[in-house]
Amino acid sequence: MTFQQKLDKVIDKNNSLLCVGLDPDLDKLPEKIKTQNNPQFEFNKKIIDATTDLICAFKPNSAFYEARGEQGIHELKMTCDYLRKNYPEIPIILDFKRADIDSSNLGYINYAFDYIGADAVTLNPYVGKVGLQPFLDIPDKGLIIWCKSSNKGSEEFQNLLVDGKPLYQIIAKNVATDWNKLNNCLLVVGATYPTELAEIRQIAGDMTLLVPGIGAQGGTAERFVKAGINSQKKGLIINASRSIIFAENPKQEAEKLRDEINKFRI
Amino acid sequence: MTFQQKLDKVIDKNNSLLCVGLDPDLDKLPEKIKTQNNPQFEFNKKIIDATTDLICAFKPNSAFYEARGEQGIHELKMTCDYLRKNYPEIPIILDFKRADIDSSNLGYINYAFDYIGADAVTLNPYVGKVGLQPFLDIPDKGLIIWCKSSNKGSEEFQNLLVDGKPLYQIIAKNVATDWNKLNNCLLVVGATYPTELAEIRQIAGDMTLLVPGIGAQGGTAERFVKAGINSQKKGLIINASRSIIFAENPKQEAEKLRDEINKFRI
Numbered sequence: 001m002t003f004q005q006k007l008d009k010v011i012d013k014n015n016s017l018l019c020v021g022l023d024p025d026l027d028k029l030p031e032k033i034k035t036q037n038n039p040q041f042e043f044n045k046k047i048i049d050a051t052t053d054l055i056c057a058f059k060p061n062s063a064f065y066e067a068r069g070e071q072g073i074h075e076l077k078m079t080c081d082y083l084r085k086n087y088p089e090i091p092i093i094l095d096f097k098r099a100d101i102d103s104s105n106l107g108y109i110n111y112a113f114d115y116i117g118a119d120a121v122t123l124n125p126y127v128g129k130v131g132l133q134p135f136l137d138i139p140d141k142g143l144i145i146w147c148k149s150s151n152k153g154s155e156e157f158q159n160l161l162v163d164g165k166p167l168y169q170i171i172a173k174n175v176a177t178d179w180n181k182l183n184n185c186l187l188v189v190g191a192t193y194p195t196e197l198a199e200i201r202q203i204a205g206d207m208t209l210l211v212p213g214i215g216a217q218g219g220t221a222e223r224f225v226k227a228g229i230n231s232q233k234k235g236l237i238i239n240a241s242r243s244i245i246f247a248e249n250p251k252q253e254a255e256k257l258r259d260e261i262n263k264f265r266i
Numbered sequence: 267m268t269f270q271q272k273l274d275k276v277i278d279k280n281n282s283l284l285c286v287g288l289d290p291d292l293d294k295l296p297e298k299i300k301t302q303n304n305p306q307f308e309f310n311k312k313i314i315d316a317t318t319d320l321i322c323a324f325k326p327n328s329a330f331y332e333a334r335g336e337q338g339i340h341e342l343k344m345t346c347d348y349l350r351k352n353y354p355e356i357p358i359i360l361d362f363k364r365a366d367i368d369s370s371n372l373g374y375i376n377y378a379f380d381y382i383g384a385d386a387v388t389l390n391p392y393v394g395k396v397g398l399q400p401f402l403d404i405p406d407k408g409l410i411i412w413c414k415s416s417n418k419g420s421e422e423f424q425n426l427l428v429d430g431k432p433l434y435q436i437i438a439k440n441v442a443t444d445w446n447k448l449n450n451c452l453l454v455v456g457a458t459y460p461t462e463l464a465e466i467r468q469i470a471g472d473m474t475l476l477v478p479g480i481g482a483q484g485g486t487a488e489r490f491v492k493a494g495i496n497s498q499k500k501g502l503i504i505n506a507s508r509s510i511i512f513a514e515n516p517k518q519e520a521e522k523l524r525d526e527i528n529k530f531r532i
Contacts, residue, residue: 068381070339105329107328107329124390126424130418153395153396156394
């Protein structure tokens with residue numbers, strides 16, 4: 001089964017486009033979890049168990065685990081092992097935004113798919129298609145290319161005009177028409193840029209878009225869902241991290257957000 | 267002491283612009299090393315001891331260690347601990363080409379500087395200056411921004427023309443004139459593109475450039491040294507990995523390459 005098939009199945013089953021970002025910043029964990037042996041894993045386990053029937057994917061960001069060196073990496077692996085064992089139908093997106101040249105990517109491929117066991121990864125496009133080819137050659141994994149990032153100042157290079165078109169549109173076009181030979185590509189577009197999201201939806205056809213930047217970063221559901229939904233009324237993975245995992249009641253928060261998103265899937 | 271000061275000191279002491287890439291691909295290690303407890307570390311130790319007085323820096327590429335999960339990360343740390351203990355004057359460049367948005371970069375900062383103990387890191391520019399600000403705010407570390415990568419096909423986005431100028435030139439200019447407020451920025455330019463290297467040298471003033479892509483990837487010393495050297499007859503970190511670490515006699519190979527490079531530092 002490909003990443004896309006796995007994803008679409010869970011979107012339908014859970015009636016959800018919501019993805020929960022498993023970003024357990026150690027400093028922000030409750031004191032009684034922080035003192036346990038594997039605090040990031042223990043924290044994640046609670047979030048996973050509480051939200052797994054409300055979401056379409058989990059997305060751990062590797063940065064929050066690498067911060068702690070080998071112990072963090074170990075707990076990231078524990079988290080994904082736990083997911084695969086208990087909820088094998090839920091896709092795991094490893095958000096690591098890697099890109100190296102040619103064969104050096106093989107190390108990151110081993111890390112993401114063999115060691116962690118992810119179903120999809122995020123990648124940075126700057127090196128170009130030839131550089132990322134070892135990733136693009138993997139048919140069953142999802143390759144989610146950073147196109148328009150959600151941060152302030154993302155326009156510095158991403159919006160530079162090339163023949164009258166902003167760079168992010170050229171990246172979207174190249175990915176949709178040239179990189180996606182195996183139907184394994186997706187794009188990242190920040191919820192904070194709904195106009196750009198609508199443009200990229202036009203360029204990318206029904207391709208699934210990963211949309212971060214809601215909740216703590218401030219995008220509003222009506223705007224980005226309407227801008228990004230595809231002709232099947234899906235095609236979006238909408239990620240929230242801090243606003244759910246650090247909420248008093250993560251399950252309630254996830255349900256609220258899922259339902260809010262679904263209001264505009266029309 | 268800043269990264270640049272540490273680097274310049276070793277360049278002078280060892281009369282060398284050569285950097286050795288510690289990329290111990292497990293599959294390529296000799297059988298008798300592969301069976302030891304910490305094979306990547308044991309392999310690196312030999313390379314380090316053999317070449318340390320011939321080089322200006324060591325550059326481990328994180329991908330080759332991450333490939334093995336927590337054990338690889340552990341051996342990368344062992345390698346850097348060994349370097350700091352035995353050769354504290356030699357700068358360590360962690361080649362990990364990261365970039366995330368805003369505070370998510372803090373995880374990578376902890377990984378690179380607190381856990382691994384690197385003196386400098388490579389970064390991907392696509393997210394823009396605001397996204398990378400947490401890195402740029404660190405005065406004593408070297409931040410080496412991917413500008414023109416050495417791989418085939420790097421022109422897909424890097425050479426797109428913006429107002430008549432290729433994107434890599436705009437990145438070089440922004441880094442040199444705006445990102446480099448704390449004098450902690452450097453640029454990556456592939457030896458495989460000597461014309462672009464000469465252009466970037468013009469834009470970046472005396473800024474130090476990290477130049478990969480020699481040896482196994484094929485750049486020749488005369489062209490890239492003449493194209494890249496700065497007004498102080500340094501300003502280059504010239505990296506070779508496979509051609510040295512997998513040579514029959516790494517010390518001899520490093521010496522030959524150092525001397526070949528120095529022939530054109532005139």
